[in-house]
Amino acid sequence: KQEVTQIPAALSVPEGENLVLNCSFTDSAIYNLQWFRQDPGKGLTSLLLIQSSQREQTSGRLNASLDKSSGRSTLYIAASQPGDSATYLCAVSNTGTYKYIFGTGTRLKVLA
Amino acid sequence: DTAVSQTPKYLVTQMGNDKSIKCEQNLGHDTMYWYKQDSKKFLKIMFSYNNKELIINETVPNRFSPKSPDKAHLNLHINSLELGDSAVYFCASSWTEPYYGYTFGSGTRLTVV
Numbered sequence: 001k002q003e004v005t006q007i008p009a010a011l012s013v014p015e016g017e018n019l020v021l022n023c024s025f026t027d028s029a030i031y032n033l034q035w036f037r038q039d040p041g042k043g044l045t046s047l048l049l050i051q052s053s054q055r056e057q058t059s060g061r062l063n064a065s066l067d068k069s070s071g072r073s074t075l076y077i078a079a080s081q082p083g084d085s086a087t088y089l090c091a092v093s094n095t096g097t098y099k100y101i102f103g104t105g106t107r108l109k110v111l112a
Numbered sequence: 113d114t115a116v117s118q119t120p121k122y123l124v125t126q127m128g129n130d131k132s133i134k135c136e137q138n139l140g141h142d143t144m145y146w147y148k149q150d151s152k153k154f155l156k157i158m159f160s161y162n163n164k165e166l167i168i169n170e171t172v173p174n175r176f177s178p179k180s181p182d183k184a185h186l187n188l189h190i191n192s193l194e195l196g197d198s199a200v201y202f203c204a205s206s207w208t209e210p211y212y213g214y215t216f217g218s219g220t221r222l223t224v225v
Contacts, residue, residue: 032211036216091155
């Protein structure tokens with residue numbers, strides 16, 4: 001049974017810092033992995049999607065990596081800004097089932 | 113034009129009532145989902161429909177009944193609402209094999225009083 005864990009649960013950093021959010025999963029037979037952002041009281045915005053055959057994806061200041069064999073993904077945010085403050089969720093879909101299993105989220109606060 | 117739209121956005125109702133939440137997607141996807149986000153912000157899948165056929169039915173009380181009149185619509189009907197049903201319910205859609213990932217609606221915040 002796939003389980004997805006995210007650490008840290010919460011993170012507070014000063015503006016301008018580079019930071020790394022971690023996501024680990026127990027079953028490496030994944031189809032793909034998607035990182036989302038959720039602002040308070042809002043829906044989920046897709047940030048990056050990594051297919052199981054890929055090692056990383058980049059969008060602007062965001063870079064997500066995937067190491068299937070070790071069951072890990074990281075989301076790297078460069079030069080953090082107060083507008084990056086949100087909860088970041090990773091979700092994993094397994095080959096064959098395709099339902100996304102979500103991690104517990106990392107609540108990020110970037111201080112001005 | 114909103115890709116995945118849910119109505120209503122907020123729903124406050126009394127215990128014991130029956131209510132429905134509606135979801136529509138205009139992305140042409142063939143699979144739709146209902147997820148529940150609890151007070152601890154954890155998202156868990158409830159149901160999934162593929163081309164109007166129920167393919168995922170997690171352990172959910174049978175007071176919850178999804179219905180998909182066509183592949184662009186997925187509704188969630190809840191009977192005899194309980195306090196513990198208070199949560200945010202998210203609809204999402206994708207292709208059968210979600211190569212392009214999921215697209216989520218903005219959520220329906222259900223409060224049972």
